[in-house]
Amino acid sequence: MAAGVAAWLPFARAAAIGWMPVANLPMPVAPAEKNKRQDELIILNVSGRRFQTWRNTLDRYPDTLLGSSEKEFFYNEETKEYFFDRDPDVFRSVLNFYRTGKLHYPRYECISSYDEELAFFGIVPEIIGDCCYEEYKDRKRENAERLMDDQEDNKDAKLPNMTFRETMWRAFENPHTSTMALVFYYVTGFFIAVSVITNVVETVPCGSAPNQKEVPCGERYTVAFFCMDTACVMIFTVEYLMRLFAAPSRYRFMRSVMSIIDVVAILPYYIGLVMTDNEDVSGAFVTLRVFRVFRIFKFSRHSQGLRILGYTLKSCASELGFLLFSLTMAIIIFATVMFYAEKGSSSSKFTSIPASFWYTIVTMTTLGYGDMVPKTIAGKIFGSICSLSGVLVIALPVPVIVSNFSRIYHQNQRADKRRAQKVQKARLARIRISKTGSSNAFLHSKRNGLFNEALELTQLPYKMNLSDQGSTEDEKRLSKSTSLLESQHHHLLHCLEKTTNHEFVDEQYYQQSYLEGGLQNYPSRSPSLSSQDGVTGTCCTRRTKKHHTPLPNASAPAHMQPLTHTHTHPQGLQELSTIHIQPLSTSRSSLNMRVDEPAPLNCQSSQITTAIISIPTPPVTTPEGDARLPAGPAHQNVVKVSAL
Amino acid sequence: MSVRWETEGLQTVGIVCLVIMFLKLMHLLGLIDITETDDSSDSDLELSTVRHQPEGLDQLQAQTKFTRKELQSLYRGFKNECPSGLVDEETFKSIYSQFFPQGDATTYAHFLFNAFDMDRNGSIRFEDFVIGLSVLLRGSVTEKLNWAFNLYDINKDGYITKEEMLAIMKSIYDMMGRYTYPCVRDEAPSEHVDKFFQKMDRNRDGVVTIEEFIETCQKDENIMNSMQLFENVI
Numbered sequence: 001m002a003a004g005v006a007a008w009l010p011f012a013r014a015a016a017i018g019w020m021p022v023a024n025l026p027m028p029v030a031p032a033e034k035n036k037r038q039d040e041l042i043i044l045n046v047s048g049r050r051f052q053t054w055r056n057t058l059d060r061y062p063d064t065l066l067g068s069s070e071k072e073f074f075y076n077e078e079t080k081e082y083f084f085d086r087d088p089d090v091f092r093s094v095l096n097f098y099r100t101g102k103l104h105y106p107r108y109e110c111i112s113s114y115d116e117e118l119a120f121f122g123i124v125p126e127i128i129g130d131c132c133y134e135e136y137k138d139r140k141r142e143n144a145e146r147l148m149d150d151q152e153d154n155k156d157a158k159l160p161n162m163t164f165r166e167t168m169w170r171a172f173e174n175p176h177t178s179t180m181a182l183v184f185y186y187v188t189g190f191f192i193a194v195s196v197i198t199n200v201v202e203t204v205p206c207g208s209a210p211n212q213k214e215v216p217c218g219e220r221y222t223v224a225f226f227c228m229d230t231a232c233v234m235i236f237t238v239e240y241l242m243r244l245f246a247a248p249s250r251y252r253f254m255r256s257v258m259s260i261i262d263v264v265a266i267l268p269y270y271i272g273l274v275m276t277d278n279e280d281v282s283g284a285f286v287t288l289r290v291f292r293v294f295r296i297f298k299f300s301r302h303s304q305g306l307r308i309l310g311y312t313l314k315s316c317a318s319e320l321g322f323l324l325f326s327l328t329m330a331i332i333i334f335a336t337v338m339f340y341a342e343k344g345s346s347s348s349k350f351t352s353i354p355a356s357f358w359y360t361i362v363t364m365t366t367l368g369y370g371d372m373v374p375k376t377i378a379g380k381i382f383g384s385i386c387s388l389s390g391v392l393v394i395a396l397p398v399p400v401i402v403s404n405f406s407r408i409y410h411q412n413q414r415a416d417k418r419r420a421q422k423v424q425k426a427r428l429a430r431i432r433i434s435k436t437g438s439s440n441a442f443l444h445s446k447r448n449g450l451f452n453e454a455l456e457l458t459q460l461p462y463k464m465n466l467s468d469q470g471s472t473e474d475e476k477r478l479s480k481s482t483s484l485l486e487s488q489h490h491h492l493l494h495c496l497e498k499t500t501n502h503e504f505v506d507e508q509y510y511q512q513s514y515l516e517g518g519l520q521n522y523p524s525r526s527p528s529l530s531s532q533d534g535v536t537g538t539c540c541t542r543r544t545k546k547h548h549t550p551l552p553n554a555s556a557p558a559h560m561q562p563l564t565h566t567h568t569h570p571q572g573l574q575e576l577s578t579i580h581i582q583p584l585s586t587s588r589s590s591l592n593m594r595v596d597e598p599a600p601l602n603c604q605s606s607q608i609t610t611a612i613i614s615i616p617t618p619p620v621t622t623p624e625g626d627a628r629l630p631a632g633p634a635h636q637n638v639v640k641v642s643a644l
Numbered sequence: 645m646s647v648r649w650e651t652e653g654l655q656t657v658g659i660v661c662l663v664i665m666f667l668k669l670m671h672l673l674g675l676i677d678i679t680e681t682d683d684s685s686d687s688d689l690e691l692s693t694v695r696h697q698p699e700g701l702d703q704l705q706a707q708t709k710f711t712r713k714e715l716q717s718l719y720r721g722f723k724n725e726c727p728s729g730l731v732d733e734e735t736f737k738s739i740y741s742q743f744f745p746q747g748d749a750t751t752y753a754h755f756l757f758n759a760f761d762m763d764r765n766g767s768i769r770f771e772d773f774v775i776g777l778s779v780l781l782r783g784s785v786t787e788k789l790n791w792a793f794n795l796y797d798i799n800k801d802g803y804i805t806k807e808e809m810l811a812i813m814k815s816i817y818d819m820m821g822r823y824t825y826p827c828v829r830d831e832a833p834s835e836h837v838d839k840f841f842q843k844m845d846r847n848r849d850g851v852v853t854i855e856e857f858i859e860t861c862q863k864d865e866n867i868m869n870s871m872q873l874f875e876n877v878i
Binding site for chain 2: 007008009010011012013014015016017018019020021022023024025026027029030039054056337340341344376377378381382385489492493495496497499500502503504505510513
């Protein structure tokens with residue numbers, strides 16, 4: 001619940017008195033407040049800086065370190081304060097989160113130190129407020145990319161036991177790993193260049209005999225060019241086949257862009273071989289030769305800059321799309337206007353609207369060939385407006401593309417720089433070691449390295465926690481003592497259920513119960529408390545899971561669950577209308593953990609008979625008592641009697 | 645001939661466009677002042693600067709049954725959520741709705757707001773808030789029942805009619821939302837209202853007066869028990 005809203009919970013509960021005269025059922029017992037203490041100031045000493053706040057403020061988020069009893073570990077008896085040996089600057093943001101309910105990310109803070117502090121205090125970064133969330137995500141992404149670069153560099157270390165196929169693939173992908181690979185790399189590069197130059201030179205008019213017209217070199221030295229082409233294509237084919245053989249996943253390799261370029265580059269040659277001297281298809285054959293120019297794209301394996309350019313264009317696809325769309329709109333508008341403006345003038349080149357497209361494009365991109373020029377006054381006015389707006393429309397998306405390119409480019413630069421730096425660092429370390437000459441320094445540096453790795457390792461499981469909440473950390477938290485606030489909120493909702501004599505369920509269950517409305521099932525009930533708890537637990541958890549978005553505390557759903565299990569039930573009559581079939585395969589612990597998986601609730605909407613089963617149940621007030629109830633009875637003793 | 649008109653027409657249009665753009669440019673540069681109407685954005689500022697300071701702690705202590713510390717703690721929570729010292733109906737509705745995520749609590753919140761807003765000026769001050777809470781949490785059973793009657797009696801005429809009760813009941817059922825078990829049928833609120841009237845309306849005149857209400861409630865075990873439920877909320 002939001003911090004401020006938590007302060008209004010007493011009010012909401014008091015207002016519930018308004019339902020009492022209307023309700024027909026007895027109300028559930030309110031959760032007891034075990035040790036009701038007056039609100040007091042507590043002192044948090046973070047590395048010497050003292051922060052003070054009310055205890056209630058911290059209790060608002062009971063699943064964090066400060067809100068739970070975990071902070072007792074940090075209590076200093078002599079000074080009567082809680083001492084944390086952490087960064088006081090980041091702690092400021094953390095404490096403000098408790099006070100205002102919003103977590104802010106300060107820009108000057110390093111992203112990984114901030115993440116560490118949040119992890120230490122048990123706060124999920126996803127609840128960072130909208131004002132700071134973009135910034136946080138951007139920085140996090142940058143950091144992740146940087147880390148990935150690091151990992152990729154580390155992968156270069158040669159692994160033992162690589163099959164021939166794997167060695168070949170590595171050689172193809174990273175040419176600097178072995179001399180053979182390097183040789184291969186340069187040879188293919190050379191042949192690509194040769195092939196491209198050949199294609200170009202083929203069309204240059206060579207000197208001709210005086211009585212003949214100029215012929216291009218290709219037709220003059222046919223054999224030579226053919227041999228050259230054949231050689232290049234041989235090399236490319238062999239290279240392609242070798243890559244295909246070495247690829248770890250052949251299917252994926254064949255679908256990749258580079259492989260398609262390779263195929264398109266060499267296919268025309270083979271097609272040309274197959275269809276020889278057939279006049280009808282020679283036109284098509286000529287078209288195919290155009291595709292030979294794609295060999296130039298094979299250079300992208302050799303040039304990183306080209307790859308970056310391609311990657312940039314791909315990542316700016318939306319901006320490019322916008323540019324194209326707006327240009328098209330503008331072209332159509334201006335072409336239409338120009339056509340109608342110039343219709344009157346004689347010998348006008350603007351014969352139709354599509355013909356005017358050419359003029360508009362040339363003008364908007366400020367080329368201005370001058371082959372089509374407006375002659376009327378109106379045409380000139382609109383033509384000038386057209387060229388002015390062209391400049392604007394094209395200039396708008398370009399900075400976005402440029403900034404994307406520069407970001408990716410700089411990242412690559414950074415990767416190279418860091419590789420150079422690592423060498424430097426290793427060198428300095430070695431110098432240091434040799435200077436001191438003792439094993440202590442060596443151990444120290446090794447420990448530092450390990451420590452950093454260990455930190456990363458502890459980060460990763462935490463990060464995984466965020467994605468799937470069914471992890472052990474949550475489990476531990478769930479078994480801790482639950483928050484009074486949550487139990488009070490649930491008591492309030494339970495009172496509402498009793499007032500209206502209906503129960504909250506989740507959407508899935510609701511739909512299920514309507515799909516299977518036909519079957520009549522009469523469950524036999526196991527000891528009422530556990531099954532009732534279990535099912536209400538799932539009902540309530542589904543509810544809280546579904547609607548936790550208005551509540552800023554994202555960890556609330558994970559935490560609300562055990563409370564519903566500890567929900568006390570009316571001591572006395574329990575009507576049949578509130579009886580459900582216990583889901584067969586879910587146990588209490590799994591109900592606890594898996595918030596986002598729909599438990600296979602088999603609750604059928606039974607045709608409710610009027611039998612009222614009164615089961616005097618002792619009210620269970622302690623959460624620990626419930627937690628100890630075995631999960632066994634929860635899913636035993638359920639007998640589904642099929643429809644009569 | 646028509647072609648000529650076309651071109652002349654376009655010419656005019658072109659010249660008009662040019663003139664307008666020129667004027668806009670001048671306005672942009674600040675050389676001409678083309679005054680527009682509509683400075684309504686400033687008027688919004690006024691409302692937010694309205695602030696309210698509550699009466700002194702001593703007066704509130706006299707008016708309510710809370711201790712000094714409790715009042716302090718209540719005010720801190722109140723001020724945190726509403727820094728201006730006043731709760732208007734929209735804020736109230738949004739706060740109350742957060743406690744009932746599955747359903748629509750706005751109608752009931754509206755009735756609740758009217759019950760708290762004693763001087764009917766459209767906003768709840770801290771005094772109203774704390775006096776209302778004092779009745780609900782520390783008041784006698786009669787006072788609480790009075791408060792509940794006041795809540796149900798929408799037009800505050802001293803009688804609860806079936807329509808008023810139906811409105812209240814519908815708003816309560818709205819808070820349950822769509823996903824309930826069993827499903828809330830459309831007749832459920834009115835059936836509930838009928839049951840209520842059967843119980844409360846002694847002389848069968850179609851309205852419930854305050855005396856009938858209090859009398860019936862005092863005879864009902866469940867209701868008396870549930871009134872004591874929230875004694876120790878603060």
